Amino acid sequence: MIIYWQLFWTYFKIGLFGFGGGYAMLSLIRYEIVDKHQWISNNEFADIIAISQMTPGPIGINSATYIGYTVTYNVWGAITATLAVCLPSFILVLLISRTFLKFRKNRYVEYALLGLRPVTVGLIAAAALLLMNKDTFIDYTGILIFIIAFTITMFTKLHPILLILLAGIAGLFVY
Numbered sequence: 001m002i003i004y005w006q007l008f009w010t011y012f013k014i015g016l017f018g019f020g021g022g023y024a025m026l027s028l029i030r031y032e033i034v035d036k037h038q039w040i041s042n043n044e045f046a047d048i049i050a051i052s053q054m055t056p057g058p059i060g061i062n063s064a065t066y067i068g069y070t071v072t073y074n075v076w077g078a079i080t081a082t083l084a085v086c087l088p089s090f091i092l093v094l095l096i097s098r099t100f101l102k103f104r105k106n107r108y109v110e111y112a113l114l115g116l117r118p119v120t121v122g123l124i125a126a127a128a129l130l131l132m133n134k135d136t137f138i139d140y141t142g143i144l145i146f147i148i149a150f151t152i153t154m155f156t157k158l159h160p161i162l163l164i165l166l167a168g169i170a171g172l173f174v175y
Contacts (some may be wrong), residue, residue: 003071003072003077004072004076004077004080006037007068007071007072007077007080007081007084008080008081008083008084009084010032010033010037010081010084011064011068011080011081011082011084011085012084012085012087012088013028013032014028014029014032014060014064014084014085015060015084015085015086015087015088015089016088016092018060018085021058021059021060021120022052022058022059022060022061022062022063023059023123023124023127024120024123024124024127025059025060025123025127026049026059026123026126026127027123027126027127029045029060029063029067030042030045030127033045033067039067039070039071040067040070040071044070048063048066048067048070049063051066052066060085061082061085061086064078064081064082064084064085065078065081065082066078067081068080068081068082141174141175142171145167145170145171145174146167148167148170149163149166149167
């Protein structure tokens with residue numbers, strides 16, 4: 001039963017302090033799940049992030065669901081972690097929505113929101129650096145496929161779904 005409280009408190013903190021969306025949360029999620037609690041390994045964390053990116057929905061919620069299930073081996077852990085990561089945002093939106101309309105033209109509020117933008121970019125960059133550690137490898141072939149696909153989108157009017165299919169076929173042949 002204590003694992004559910006730990007899971008709830010951990011993901012509640014992640015939801016409360018995870019500014020900037022899922023990618024900005026990744027460094028905090030990694031610290032709490034891999035370093036502090038050691039519920040999963042670094043390689044498992046990278047796999048969970050990959051799976052969370054492939055499934056529909058926000059990456060923070062998807063990873064919470066997956067890690068909650070992985071830690072407790074049942075659906076109640078997944079529900080606990082998912083609700084915990086969503087609850088702070090829900091509470092804050094309820095509290096702020098009434099007063100924000102009154103203060104949105106306030107210069108201090110504008111400065112605070114402007115200050116959060118570079119912090120968010122830094123958190124996303126930190127998440128990218130955390131995923132490129134000594135236990136994982138850099139896939140240069142995948143990067144090359146990405147660069148080719150990006151170049152094609154810049155200079156042609158090829159439909160994005162067709163481009164995704166072609167990149168998938170290229171990856172199938174390469175790997």
